[in-house]
Amino acid sequence: QQQVKQSPQSLIVQKGGISIINCAYENTAFDYFPWYQQFPGKGPALLIAIRPDVSEKKEGRFTISFNKSAKQFSLHIMDSQPGDSATYFCAASIEDNFNKFYFGSGTKLNVKP
Amino acid sequence: KAGVTQTPRYLIKTRGQQVTLSCSPISGHRSVSWYQQTPGQGLQFLFEYFSETQRNKGNFPGRFSGRQFSNSRSEMNVSTLELGDSALYLCASSFHGRAAEEYFGPGTRLTVT
Numbered sequence: 001q002q003q004v005k006q007s008p009q010s011l012i013v014q015k016g017g018i019s020i021i022n023c024a025y026e027n028t029a030f031d032y033f034p035w036y037q038q039f040p041g042k043g044p045a046l047l048i049a050i051r052p053d054v055s056e057k058k059e060g061r062f063t064i065s066f067n068k069s070a071k072q073f074s075l076h077i078m079d080s081q082p083g084d085s086a087t088y089f090c091a092a093s094i095e096d097n098f099n100k101f102y103f104g105s106g107t108k109l110n111v112k113p
Numbered sequence: 114k115a116g117v118t119q120t121p122r123y124l125i126k127t128r129g130q131q132v133t134l135s136c137s138p139i140s141g142h143r144s145v146s147w148y149q150q151t152p153g154q155g156l157q158f159l160f161e162y163f164s165e166t167q168r169n170k171g172n173f174p175g176r177f178s179g180r181q182f183s184n185s186r187s188e189m190n191v192s193t194l195e196l197g198d199s200a201l202y203l204c205a206s207s208f209h210g211r212a213a214e215e216y217f218g219p220g221t222r223l224t225v226t
Contacts, residue, residue, distance in 0.1 A: 036217075041219065042219055042220075043117070043203050043205075043217030043218050043219050043220050044156070044203070044217045045216075045217065046215070046216070089155075089156060091156075100158050100161065100169050100171065101148075101156070101158055102158075103155055103156035103157075104155070105155045106155060106156075
């Protein structure tokens with residue numbers, strides 16, 4: 001059973017536009033929801049994360065929106081830039097469960113200049 | 114501060130052989146986690162070590178094993194390699210093994226022929 005479902009699989013956005021990636025989870029015990037950015041040939045890098053006690057977290061151009069009742073969370077990239085072109089993964093974990101993350105399937109973002 | 118390093122970066126093995134991958138965590142980090150990344154299955158948690166003890170493991174067969182040394186460096190071993198073991202193997206480290214602190218290495222690309 002897939003614990004975290006991510007959509008879309010790929011996304012093309014014009015420079016300056018808004019990129020939106022969505023994730024849904026099953027396990028209500030999850031209490032930590034990070035987003036990772038991965039460039040080709042590199043490992044994932046933590047971008048931004050949220051805990052379920054808040055509905056939104058913003059860091060620069062990146063915002064996580066969290067809907068606990070719907071068991072959904074999303075990443076918004078404002079003013080998308082070509083340098084944002086990468087694969088994005090959402091994940092979920094129980095923070096005391098020793099790094100056992102459940103990852104979404106990834107979204108390949110292409111920002112056109 | 115040096116990041117997580119993994120060696121080798123690329124490896125080609127034949128079915129039936131065994132392989133050992135190495136991970137050196139960020140200095141001071143005592144927790145090391147391993148993940149397998151494939152196009153079909155995405156990122157999947159293998160196991161986590163802290164102070165030489167395995168604290169958590171994912172749903173992988175016993176052919177996948179690991180260990181951690183007193184200096185926190187970790188190795189993972191895959192015996193009797195199968196074609197389906199071809200993947201990017203990622204190592205991540207953190208101070209305590211809490212999800213919020215984890216940093217990924219660049220991975221080892223294993224190809225099984």
